[in-house]
Amino acid sequence: AQKVTQAQTEISVVEKEDVTLDCVYETRDTTYYLFWYKQPPSGELVFLIRRNSFDEQNEISGRYSWNFQKSTSSFNFTITASQVVDSAVYFCALSEALGFNKFYFGSGTKLNVKP
């Protein structure tokens, strides 16, 4: 069965601190996709990144970086030099590669960045 675990329910940091959001997943599929979404207070989920299971290269986009490790079934997300605008709930998700693109979401991590 597919499962995504985000063990950190809520994290609080002070602006400019680095913060890492953890994501661990379970799947029997050999081909799958992993995603991160951001949900600001407005409510709409915003796509951040997609990674397929064959691509273990880390990715950096500005202050955001992602570390995908198949050996530990983890797909962690780091924000460098956090800003108040990063305050949101972040969801990690696993999606099947074949079929109807069903997503399996983690329970989310609420990030509070204080000035």
Place this chain on the structure above:
Amino acid sequence: DVKVTQSSRYLVKRTGEKVFLECVQDMDHENMFWYRQDPGLGLRLIYFSYDVKMKEKGDIPEGYSVSREKKERFSLILESASTNQTSMYLCASDPGRMLNYGYTFGSGTRLTVV
């Protein structure tokens, strides 16, 4: 800009009422999904549709039904609303056709059943 539009941002309904939540996408997407979001539980799939008039149950379909008469519109129906259906409801779509670039989400409908 691609869009998924949910008709209501906030909704208050009485127990036992039949409730319709509407979702429209303008991207010619094949797949559409309804999730509910609850604190500590993340997003859970209620139903999805991969074509007009085609639907599949998700993980928590009890108490819900759906309708997809046109490709762009996917409706979630609460047959007889109950207080445990108070939640945030999120609609999403994706292109389908074996493409998986992630969902586009609507802004959500926060439903309160009293």
